[in-house]
Amino acid sequence: MLCNICNQNEATVHLTQMLEGEIKKMDMCESCAQKQGVDDPSGISLVDLLVGLGPSSTESQPKTKATPLTGMSNCPKCGYTQADLKKTGRLGCAECYATFDDGLEHMLRSMHKGVRHKGKTPKGFRNTRELEAKTKKLEKELEKAIKDERYEDAAIIRDSIKALAHAISEFETETATS
């Protein structure tokens, strides 16, 4: 089992706590555990770790962006810190949701029915969402076309994807300025 924090070393420290009625677990290597102050069992809060440090091993998926390891960076937009979040239980601005993304998911899981929005979507978003769904579908087709060595088809699909990406970015600048 790999360490949840660095994802490199073997996890030797296993932390379990009850949080809002749910059992939360964290596995860490010795050096990460020390950095987090886990050697003092009385003074450790799993909330801090979960909020700041990303997903546990059961859910770790390849991430496009690197998860900061220690001392989660401030929100680039409003300067909110993890300590602020912990102190107030509130976020500072809309951007904070992207900044504290990984840790938040754990927090939200304990509060809500799911961690993906299922309800109403603003009209503008509905359009981009459809375009994004189409893009995903085309990407799969592209992969298949390349695998089957249908390079002409692949070129056509690639062009369609490019057009969609262009449409999405145009739409986003349009909604941002309107």
Next chain:
Amino acid sequence: MNLNDFLIPTQDICRRPGPFDRVVLTSRVRLARNLQELPFPGRANKQERQQLLQTVKPVIETMPVMKEGFSEEIAKLTDLDRQILVERHLISRELAKKTQGAAMVLSVDETFCVMINEEDHLRMQAILPGLQIKEAWKAIDKLDTMVETKLPIAFSSQFGYLTACPTNVGTGIRVSAMLHLPGLVIAEHMQQTITAVNKLGLAVRGLYGEGTEALGNVFQISNQMTLGESELEIIERLNKVVLQVIENEENARAKLLETKPEMLFNQIGRAYGILTNSHIISSKEAKNLLSLLRLGLDLGYFPDVDPAVVDELFIVTEPAHIQYEAKNKDGEALKKTPEERDIRRASLLRESLEKMPGPVMDASGSPKD
């Protein structure tokens, strides 16, 4: 415009009929929304809160439902006005405490109220009498959709509508029904009811929402989860639970009538006696006794009495309303002490109930006729 010239008189507010209004006082749906660009109110500085106010207030004011509405900054309202608005459940206690950049826009029929710079940039609510959760949702959804075309609302495809507190993120919806449950309280079934409702992921709170006591046997049932479920799923569930609680309340009342009629008659009769004869009475005691009087009305012990009279007393015996009445009627602008208000409240109750005849029951505890 003066707030008190704008507000619908209490006697009219209490005469608005609604489905299941023997038990359900009001239904409310609130949406939390924020603008993409500015920090949330708790994080924003003075200037940013002002900027938000300047951007948002004109948009809300021009919404069709807000035509001829009441729009004002909280800082420009007197303490008394703010308290009156809280007692009428039109604004939250949190908003009443905020001044910098905080504002409210209220529709002329008082169905819609938008709070600006509360915990979120926008808190938009629709309130309707009786059990009308779905209707309230439809109304506020429509307003929200219109607002969305005018303002860049913070939204992410994963987390939905982004809110200051993660407990509201997603749909940003808080659906609640205010219920009068004297039967369940007297039958000592309330704790069980709360536990059962909690198990379904819904919260049961007191008269003024979060962290308040259930005065006058009035309880609020509301959703807690806002993410991972659609608005309609949340509303359907709450509606179902409320219907079940209504049934339980009616059953509890019927059972009490059948098994302990003297006890019921005793409680209602004593409530009537105290309310019509006291000279010093606290807001809390008045509410609890008025609740029993209302129960007596529902059970037919006060034939020919309009229940709205009792419902109105629930509102006008609240502290700020007492203060307001003293100011308007006798020109007493000086802030009254709680003790002075208790005296004034008692005299108001005596006067209002003077012409109300006592409860009519036969020895078996059933209403006469």
